[in-house]
Amino acid sequence: MIPSEFEYHKATSIQDAIAQLGAHEDSKLLAGGHSLLPMMKLRFAEPPHLIDINGIEELRGIRLEGDTICIGAMTTENELIESEILQQHCPLLVEAARLVADPQVRNRGTIGGDVAHGDPGNDHPAVMLALDATLVLHGPDGERQQSANGFFLGTYWNDLQEQEILVELRVPVIKKGVGHGYSKLKRKTGDYAVAGSPVVIELDGDVCRDIRIALTNVAPMAIRAEAAENILRGKVIDDALIEQAAAEVLAVCDPAEDLRGDVLYKSHMGAEMARRSIRAALQQARG
């Protein structure tokens, strides 16, 4: 329960943080610390240097730019929940943040840390997939933008390059005819998902123009259930179609067995969460 020795450094700007990452071998960024520090206390992670990015103002805050919401990577879960911009323009993020961990963790844990960490149990990666978010990354060679779809490569493995910092997350505002849904099953407050599923549906009249069904904690990383999406895209969604889609979700699940459940249970829960989220998103999209 006590980490091994490490050096603590405080970064003053994004540039400074990038430089420090380069200067100290095997260093790690410290955001809210609620994934990193527990791993260090168990000595699963023993980084010799921590670079604290909490003091960097430019990494915080939520602003609206036309049809896009820009969220600073260091924005905490509770700031997401309290944001009027998000409440009005992106209910999915607010709903998901409410179901993350417990109030203490939500006071410090950040959306950037949640997305960058690579734990398949984290909620925001799948939410980013469902929202088709864009990630803004800064590295020694400057800025690059990358779609969330394609960013998550495996457990504790993503497309973040050496010395890169996730600076901002960009998501579209919800429009008329669009619906969001989030369902998450957990054993108790403060627990990670047994299974979770964020869903975004865009309707054209009664027809589903587009749909993104993402899944939390039922695969090595956050994934999309594309076969399920294909069943619903271009159709008038009814209960029978939802059942067909749920069967595809079940098939795509590849969870690791642990005390939350075995493969069978977790897969079925992935399907059930998707089923519930599709219904909720559909209802919202219909207005």
Added chain:
Amino acid sequence: MEQTAEVQDREDSLKGVGCSRKRKEDARFVQGTGRYTDDFKFPGMLFADMVRSPYAHARIKSINKEKALALPGVHAVLTADDLKPLNLHWMPTLAGDVQAVLADEKVHFQYQEVAVVIADDRYIAADAIELVEVEYEELEVLVDAHRAMDSDAPVLREDLVGKMDGAHSKRVHDNHIFNWQAGDKEATDRVFEQAEVTVKQDMYYPRVHPCPMETCGCVASFDKINEHLTVHITSQAPHVVRTVVSMLSGIPESKIRIISPDIGGGFGNKVGIYPGYVVSIVASIVLGVPVKWVEDRMENISTTAFARDYHMTGEIAADKEGRIKALRVNVLADHGAFDACADPSKFPAGLMHICTGSYDVPVAHLNVDGVYTNKAPGGVAYRCSFRVTEAVYVIERTMDVLAQKLGIDKAELRRRNFVKVEQFPYKTCLGWELDSGDYHTALEKVLNAVDYDALRKEQQEKRAQGELMGIGLCTFTEIVGAGPSRNCDILGVGMFDSAEIRVHPTGSVMARMGTITQGQGHQTTYAQIIASELGISSDEISIEEGDTDTAPYGLGTYGSRSTPVGGAATAVAARKIRAKAQKIAAHLLEVSENDLEWEVDRFKVKGVPGQEKTMKEVAWAAYNNVPEGMEPGLEAVDYYDPPNFTYPFGIYLCVLDIDKRTGETTVRRFYALDDCGTRINPMIIEGQIHGGLTEGFAVAMGQEMPFDEQGNLLGNTLMDYFVPTFVETPHWETDYTVTPSPHHPLGAKGVAESPHVGSIPCFTSAIVDAFAHLDVTHMDMPHSAWRVWQKVHELGLDTPA
């Protein structure tokens, strides 16, 4: 009329028995000024941390301390070899076995203590334990208790090979600890052979952990100059700790001071003596400075006393009307690697033979075999009285199974079998004497309160629609207040308890007890007992416990024994004081003792209004004007050896709904009626019941210590080990009846463990009831969503409509 009101006012101002007085402990707790063991810091204090085994069963080939000793700030690294010359590498357990203090050549369970590092602070100690190099040779692991006595099972306790005389019986296998039986086997078997109806149900009560908020720890401070040892320790039994430490160390008890300061919950976890305590004491004696050892959460869940782990089979023989003719219970008890159960010495399976429950059972037989496995030692009474939880579980589950088989409603089945009010005191066929009870009245009260018939009707409708609704019932009898010294002792010390009360000249009171509060509110409730007995306001009564230098010897607080035993001692000691006070009052009023009558807070001369002396006046006189020949002062001590246990009872009813898609359960209603005899502080009772129900909910719905085949403990953090918060906890409805204990001075029984003992089978009863129409008779705990869903899925109930 006026006079009665005046008397009533005086009585109310005492805040005595029956008053919902606010807890005196809370002011310091809510302001963060409680003092727990880890809050004690002394100059020069060092910190101990354990090197623990990653394997459940392995031979230690070598231990290399060099690198650890080279780390600046490390003072010592001790192994079994270092303790051997002191003969402290093994220690006796409370159950007549021995336990390795530090692993001696072999490790027997994962996380077993292998070496201890003593360092300047806990941070250096944590680094140093990583530097101790231990080479292991893995051995075959025994996790499944059912395999323990197979001929090809690996032998765990090489130290016991060939010693077939166990502490409690002959051992029939190297992994066998004891066989223990109660009742009449032949007579029971005979009834079963001829019975109209029999039922048999296997059930497993999982290994769980009490998981108190504060983990275990101690600070040992040996004063080399005065040869005096002081230990601040998280102990539910400080006086027993002193005796054991004296026996182990050879230091006279008079030179050992054990202090249990504020304790953040015990629930049985803090009854035993742990290796961490022993090595801190040894290190302090050797190094001459204070040494602190405090567990982290994983160490707590993994190593210091677990509870339960009983594989049970309940069988009932009955007639067609459901009247019980005989009961048979078989238990395979998994006690882990060392038998360190905390039970009265004579009872290796605790009070398991209370398993006849609330029922009039003509004949019964109980058979328990204890076995060793590669798991941590323990087997404590987790918020219960020595295995009564297991006993209640097996009888209540088996009663439900009988009801189901006969098609008799489970409430009606109980009505037909309850011990009747006129049968008390009732001798059970397994040897207990239930002191008092009125089960029928309590049951009807609960059934009416929840409108049981309407619930059953609703359930019919729900079932017709394919929904899963369950109604659980548990009608339990506890056995608490250990106990009469004729059958209860710990290491040979009778299980009495004590109180010492001093009334000061100005009429305020200081009292000390041999028990120790860990959340029960003793400072509040003991004062209320004295207030009512002596007529002095409880606000002027201070209660102290936990310091062996000042408190009278007592066996401590667990098994709901404080009120039945310590509370009785308090009442009796107070009555001794009142008897002396009466003599002094008679002297002051110049009348004979017999001319006086007691009224709330004063002695009055019978028939002479105005001629009276208050207890306060008497207290003053006790120090300056006592009758000729009487010694001055006003104090008394009582060591109370109870004539019997007390037998609180309760009727619990649970209504729940199951989500077929996820297996999640919603407890819609939980109605708990408790009868603990005389109620000393109803508010505290309510709080204890809420806490106990919540812990019962935790055990039934989520708590377990799962092991894989290699003996790795899979869930030893609070991420996995279920400790419910307000979010998960159902709403509790409470109720009561009052059937005083005939033998307790106040008529009081224990209460705080009933809700744990009674609620657990009630939850299982409700979960199983949700599936009862599908011929399901039992489901093992924990009833987590995952496990419930497995049943749903197995029955094909989760296919979409």
